[in-house]
Amino acid sequence: MSDVKTSTTPQNVMDALLQKEDAMQIPKLGDLVEGTVISISKNEIYVDISGLTTGIIRGREIYDESDESSNLKVGNKAAATVVGLDNENGYMELSFREAGHKKAWDNLEKLHGEGVIVDSKVIDANKGGLMVKIGNVIGFLPVSQLTIEHYPRIEGGDKNKILAHLKSFVNELLRTKIIDVNEREEKLIVSEKAAWDDKQRKVVSKYKIGEKIKGKVTGVVDFGAFVEFGDNLEGLVHISELAWQRIDNPRDVIKVNDVVDAEIIDIEDTKISLSIKKLKTDPWAEVAKKYKVGQTVEGKVLKVNPFGAFVELDNDIHGLVHISELSDKKVSDLDSLINVGKDYEFIILSIEPKNHRLGLSLKAAGKPIKEEVKEDKDEAKKEDAPAETKEKVDTKKEDTK
Numbered sequence: 001m002s003d004v005k006t007s008t009t010p011q012n013v014m015d016a017l018l019q020k021e022d023a024m025q026i027p028k029l030g031d032l033v034e035g036t037v038i039s040i041s042k043n044e045i046y047v048d049i050s051g052l053t054t055g056i057i058r059g060r061e062i063y064d065e066s067d068e069s070s071n072l073k074v075g076n077k078a079a080a081t082v083v084g085l086d087n088e089n090g091y092m093e094l095s096f097r098e099a100g101h102k103k104a105w106d107n108l109e110k111l112h113g114e115g116v117i118v119d120s121k122v123i124d125a126n127k128g129g130l131m132v133k134i135g136n137v138i139g140f141l142p143v144s145q146l147t148i149e150h151y152p153r154i155e156g157g158d159k160n161k162i163l164a165h166l167k168s169f170v171n172e173l174l175r176t177k178i179i180d181v182n183e184r185e186e187k188l189i190v191s192e193k194a195a196w197d198d199k200q201r202k203v204v205s206k207y208k209i210g211e212k213i214k215g216k217v218t219g220v221v222d223f224g225a226f227v228e229f230g231d232n233l234e235g236l237v238h239i240s241e242l243a244w245q246r247i248d249n250p251r252d253v254i255k256v257n258d259v260v261d262a263e264i265i266d267i268e269d270t271k272i273s274l275s276i277k278k279l280k281t282d283p284w285a286e287v288a289k290k291y292k293v294g295q296t297v298e299g300k301v302l303k304v305n306p307f308g309a310f311v312e313l314d315n316d317i318h319g320l321v322h323i324s325e326l327s328d329k330k331v332s333d334l335d336s337l338i339n340v341g342k343d344y345e346f347i348i349l350s351i352e353p354k355n356h357r358l359g360l361s362l363k364a365a366g367k368p369i370k371e372e373v374k375e376d377k378d379e380a381k382k383e384d385a386p387a388e389t390k391e392k393v394d395t396k397k398e399d400t401k
Helices: 010-019 096-114 159-167 192-204 283-290 377-384 387-400
Strands: 032-040 044-049 053-058 077-084 092-095 117-126 129-134 137-142 173-182 187-191 212-221 224-229 233-238 259-268 271-275 296-305 308-312 318-322 343-352 357-361
Touching (some): 032 053, 044 077, 053 077, 092 096, 096 137, 096 173, 117 137, 117 159, 117 192, 129 187, 173 192, 187 192, 192 233, 212 233, 224 259, 233 259, 318 343
Parallel strands (some): 053 092, 233 271, 318 357
Antiparallel strands (some): 032 044, 032 077, 044 053, 117 129, 129 137, 173 187, 212 224, 224 233, 296 308, 296 343, 343 357
């Protein structure tokens, strides 16, 4: 090592660079230069730059994001960025870190442009996704970009359980595609789902909208259920497509491992949407045979919210009592009038089969409603009037005659 350090002086370096006729252009700060490794130690690497000078890479400048310098040996060619023309010992200060950074990000740009599938090593996790490494560059794999197989299906959306699920992938290699890369911002985003989609496109192309499938429920979440079918395909039955009646919690009507029949209602790239209710008769098509406007019905309150209450008339037909139909008086506390789980009598105010709507009234129960009161106003008044008044009305009629 001592021979290396005494072979040149600052003056000799500059003279050699200036006098060599066929020498390459004198390197400037920021230039990428190539040389031959002449010495390697734990914290320093010396490189001969075309016989003109000696460069040194030391400390943190040895770290290389492209990973090309990790296995260097004496005699190997190496590229580095000039970060200093000469130091206190007359050596050109070089950096593998800067050169490697540029190479690494240029390579990531290329992989992104070509759509190449790459291995990403999971190094950590947070509630939003996975921290990954491609080479020595750290990137991020959002939860939304995990395949259906790895997506955290945690009942109730418990954040701690989701994090525990994500941390189980640490040290694993996931097949991914780069979906966003920006060297200036040092942003690298990858997607496992995008890599999986490439393989599934041919399989998905065999299916068409309207086709019936049979599959097994592999997961139930707040917004619906996942169903696996065919050649390892998986579709989503949205909560609105599980049944014709209103559902607040999918787990009330479907569970993991259930075998179900469904219809494909949409295919977007490799995303498949399914419907279970489409294979069942729409109960609202026959609602007019069961219920009439003005009819008194008994129903169970399913849910109360600020604008009223949802009521179950039977397994298929649910109605809505608007807050204005709960009482003749101003309602400030719904719980004082109606409670979830209890049965009450209601009057049917309206039925809209096409829109799957049925309006109910609690306050009108036991009273005739406007739609059913078609009698002449005078006759109606007569029926409601006291006996004395009725006689007067009849006398007036006689006098008129």
